[in-house]
Amino acid sequence: MASILSGCRRCRPAGFVFAHVRRVEQQGYPAGRIIYEFSPVWQRKTFLLQFLIKILRWTVANIYVLINLSISNAWLAASIHANQQLLAAHNIDLVPFDSANADFVPFNISFWYASAGEPLSPALTEKLDTVQSSLDAGRSVLFLGQSADLNIQKNFFAFIQKYLCTEIHSVIPLIIMGKPTLCMEFWWQATPQGVSENLADKWINYAKNTSQLVLQAQDEWDKERLILIPYLHDAITQNSITEISYLVFKLLGIDDIPHIAAPLPFYYFTNTASALRLLEARQVRHNDWPPLDNTSYMAALQKLDQNWGPEPYSPLSYRQALLENGREDQRKLENLLDLPAHSLDAPDWYGTLPEMDASMSLKSERLHAFAETLTPPMRNILLQRFANDHDFLSEDQKALASALAAMEGTEFKRIEEAQEQPVLTVLTMTRNHEKYIGSCIEGVLAQKTDFPVRHLILDHYSTDDTPQIINQYAREYPSIRPVLLNNYHCIYQNVHDLFIRCNSEYAALCDGDDYFIDPCKLQKQMDFLKSHPRCSLCFHPVAVVFEDGQEPGVFPSRDMLPRGIREEYYLSDLFKGNMIQTNSVVYKWRFRDGLPAWFRHDLCPGDWYWHLLHAEQGKIGFLPDIMSVYRRHGSSLYKYSFINRLEHRRKFGMAELETYHAVNEHFQDRYLLPLAKLANGVLCDFLEIFMKEGDKHFLDLACESYPKFGKFFLSQLTLTNQPPVAQEVPK
Incomplete structure (x- = not known):
């Protein structure tokens, strides 16, 4: 029986201790289902703990904060997102996600990057009202997110303290800690456009100070409510995500088996550089037409990805620097997690294997193996995508197109030719x-x-x-x-x-x-x-x-x-x-x-x-x-232009000035005067906002950002109501 915590002896919610969580197969469950059984020594304490958590959850609304600093981050969040109904049935509501990213990055990003010292945006205010409504109704809420930046985490904690009634509702952080070395590798994978030297140095600094995030959380919240969960896997797989998902739901007091989300076609869901490149190759310049079954595509990719071995993206020199400078922090983190020494050691390849050269072609045997794994309909859809946007194909896409065509026994041609x-x-x-x-x-x-x-x-x-x-x-x-x-x-x-x-x-x-x-x-x-x-x-x-x-x-x-x-x-x-x-x-x-x-x-x-x-x-x-x-209509981009002019300017005024500036740059000042007159319309509205509401932010920012327009605007101003001249008071 394998221990999913690989030696973890202490997850400490509400003063209790979990130990030696074992994985057992039970009759009556589908193949591969994992049921957690606690060791006999702790079964009585575990039963009491789960009972108390359930009683507490149904009597007092809690604020759960899941902070995942491991390579399981995105996939676990996707699985939690996929179980909203199960959570709701157990009196736990997910905090509203940022709608533009929820399908790929289901985190509460807007809350994490909010500041307790700044005014709330209307969108964040609406989300906060939703959270407060759940708490007022006696329902617990669950935040998802993480940041390796101490200041961001500190601001997030301060935000919760300020805007949610933490003196009434208990804040229960669940912190999943993985190997910091592998976290840095995954950050690199998620930045295929390139990593600057400054950003790389920042990541090393984050990774070698991970223990400070735990210490900060302990200082902020009741230590006895803080739950620390190690994630010691060197790769993300369906099994590893299943294990950590089941454990998290157990710790939330939910015995029902959660649904594990299929891997999403996104960064953080692959392990090797080859798999990531083939993931990106399925779309030509982000075009997702004709429709492709992304779930099947990712399943085929993952089947091979697990056997392709390590292919690091991050430069070897940075990995070696982290190994050298991060030893002390790793020991601290192991002590905080009550893990045996070296539990968080990087895999053997980490300090020796050179980074993958992105300019090198994908290995032909991998391309053909992947093409063979795909179904004929999927191969045909990919070929049509490549034909539609033939002029924009990357080298990886050209190579994949050739492998697909060879598998189909056809010649790759542009659709336009016919x-x-x-x-x-x-x-x-x-x-x-x-x-x-x-x-x-x-x-x-x-x-x-x-x-x-x-x-x-x-x-x-x-x-x-x-x-x-x-x-x-x-x-x-x-x-x-x-x-x-x-x-x-x-x-x-x-x-x-x-x-x-x-x-x-x-x-x-x-x-x-x-x-x-x-x-x-x-x-x-x-x-x-x-x-x-x-x-x-x-x-x-x-x-x-x-x-x-x-x-x-x-x-x-x-x-x-x-x-x-x-x-x-x-x-x-x-x-x-x-x-x-x-x-x-x-x-x-x-x-x-x-x-x-x-x-x-x-x-x-x-x-x-x-x-x-x-x-x-x-x-x-x-x-x-x-x-x-x-x-x-109500959802059109310029809906306020005919309804509320000042509201329209608040939303688009600076963008309009940037357009005037870009046009002036293109025409090299030849039309500066008519452009400045157009800019006056925006600046006049900013002035009206200042005079009516006392808010001079827009006017100051506009004049500072576009001095040519600001100078012309000020030269055109005239005071129509002169202040009265002070008269000498007779003695």
């Missing part, structure tokens, strides 16, 4: 538009043209049914090419990932919540651009529809058009304001050969910037027909 190349591409960005995306797609499909059209639709990790709707259309219409981002990346990365895939001669824009209403729109605009060769883009007015019942409008209105309605406008006209609604424009696409290094994909509003870059190369054509609909 399809008519588009003359115009409609570019759509969407997120959580399940109510609208169908109208957008139907509007493009209804277009009557004498040239081929492709519809590129990028979904930015929607949490509703938007991706499923897009996929359903794509199966029926080959002209639709989805780009389904698999994670919530930097909010403006979607622009880059969409634009680099467009290499047609012309491009049109239509966001996922807007749509075309004239079936001849694209043909009319193409005909116009061909008959007006001096124009590099053209646009038309759009109908503006408000979902809240406001009277529909037209954009741009006549008074927004510089010099009235004309057939052609100039670049200088566009500097007076953005008169071109996104879904009205067609460009002579200037980025057919890819995006230049200077292109800013992170600007908001981005469409005005794109219009300017195309207008730099020719005139702006105008067609008077209304041919599209622009929706205004």
Whole structure:
């Protein structure tokens, strides 16, 4: 019988001692199920402890804090996340996760990085209210997270002390400690874009001072409520995660067998560099289309990963430095965990095996073994992914594509070779538009043209049914090419990932919540651009529809058009304001050969910037027909611009100033004056916020960050109400 704690003699909740947890197989349970049985010496104390925990949990709401400083961190959190209903049935609620990352990193990150000395954001206030509601209802709560930084952990503890009633509710930390050496290796794996020297030195400092995290927790909370759990495995496997999951649920007073989450397609779920590279290879620039069964993919990868042996990412010199400088702290940690000496020693390879050279090709035998492990449908989906985005394949993806094609007995070819190349591409960005995306797609499909059209639709990790709707259309219409981002990346990365895939001669824009209403729109605009060769883009007015019942409008209105309605406008006209609604424009696409290094994909509003870059190369054509609909609804990006101007400026004002600054940099001050006048609109609103509310943060930050605009703004200010002149009081 194997001890999962490998010699741990003391996990100490509420003054009691656990010892020698053994793994036994029992009849009646599925193969591989692990049931925990405590050694006879401690069975009576264990039974009493579990009884007291259950009584306490149902009478007083506790605040459980699971801090996992081991390589099991992400997978254990995913398994706890998968057992929310089981926890709820035992009167324990999970603290709300950060929604953008919950599927991949189910931690309470926003709480860990909050400061007890700073005002709470609205989003964090809402999460905190949810936690307090659970506690008020007599339900315990469970925080998930960790940080190797002492200051961050200290701030988190202070945050709990300040905002939750710790004098009423007991705080019970459960701290899982793994081998610090392996934790550093996993941090390295999770940073494939590269680790700077400063960051590497910081990680070594964290890893060689791990015992301080335990001591700090002991100083902050009642030692007798602190539960220390060693995790001594050198790799993450289904069995090791099963063991630690069962133990954690036992310590929470839950005897039911928890569901163990399947490994997620994310960092921290693989052990070797080869497996991590093959994990990344399944998507070309984050595109998760056509849909792939990630659970089966990870199962196939893990089956081989366990036998591929150690392949460290971290440089050998850093590992040797940690071994040399971390010995004393390791002994302290072993004493705190009541472990025998050397229990936390690194595996033998740690101080001798060189780091894997990322520039070296993946071993062909591993590629073919992996291709053989995949099912034929999975191989075909991967080949289609690689064909769709052939121009962006990494060396690993090219090698995997060859191995897959060889397994299928086919030749790897681009899909485009068998399809008519588009003359115009409609570019759509969407997120959580399940109510609208169908109208957008139907509007493009209804277009009557004498040239081929492709519809590129990028979904930015929607949490509703938007991706499923897009996929359903794509199966029926080959002209639709989805780009389904698999994670919530930097909010403006979607622009880059969409634009680099467009290499047609012309491009049109239509966001996922807007749509075309004239079936001849694209043909009319193409005909116009061909008959007006001096124009590099053209646009038309759009109908503006408000979902809240406001009277529909037209954009741009006549008074927004510089010099009235004309057939052609100039670049200088566009500097007076953005008169071109996104879904009205067609460009002579200037980025057919890819995006230049200077292109800013992170600007908001981005469409005005794109219009300017195309207008730099020719005139702006105008067609008077209304041919599209622009929706205004409660979840639209600029929802406050027509409702609450100052709220809109709080949210987007600094981003708008950054756009003006980026445009000025691009045009090298040639249009500084009109840009400064546009910036005045933002700065005036910041001034109004200061005068009405006394909050000068926005105004100070804007003038400090953009001194050219700030200087111009101050030069334009005039005082309309002069303060009264003090008069001498007669004696």
